[in-house]
Amino acid sequence: MKKPSAKIRDEIxxxxxxxxxxxxxxxERxxxxxxxxxxxxxxxxxxELQAAFEEVAKRFHGGQGGGKSATTGGKKGAGDSSGQASAAADAPGAGAGSAGEA
Incomplete structure (x- = not known):
């Protein structure tokens, strides 16, 4: 049985x-x-900070963290909150890396 489009919109x-x-x-976390x-x-x-976060994310996702990463969020370029979550998710490693550079 097919769902009506209104019900699908509500679910979305x-x-x-x-x-x-x-x-x-x-x-927030x-x-x-x-x-x-x-x-x-x-x-x-x-x-620059986002690029550093992306490098850290690659490291924790099993990728090569030493390579150059794009500063745009790739899949996550749709909105501010996704960028914040991405950047925030990698903040501990990025903070440690930035502290070493300072």
Whole structure:
């Protein structure tokens, strides 16, 4: 039995809200960790910081962290909250790497 389009739209809306809440929780969690690591005190261009976060993410995802990464979020370029979650998720490693450079 096929679902009516209105019901599918309602399900999509609910899923989008769940996604938004999940991204907010992730960003807040990782943001707290980043602040504890001192990332908030680093004076660095946002694009550079995101690139550093992406390198750390590659390291933890099993990729090569030493390579040059794009400063745009790739799949995550759709909105600010996804970028925040991405950046925040990698903040502890990026903070440690940036502290070593300072």
């Amino acid at each position: 809306a609910k899923l989008q809200e769940q996604l938004k809440l999940a991204e907010t929780r992730e960003a 990782i943001g707290r960790i980043a602040l504890k690591a001192g990332v908030g005190e680093i004076e660095i261009d946002e694009a």
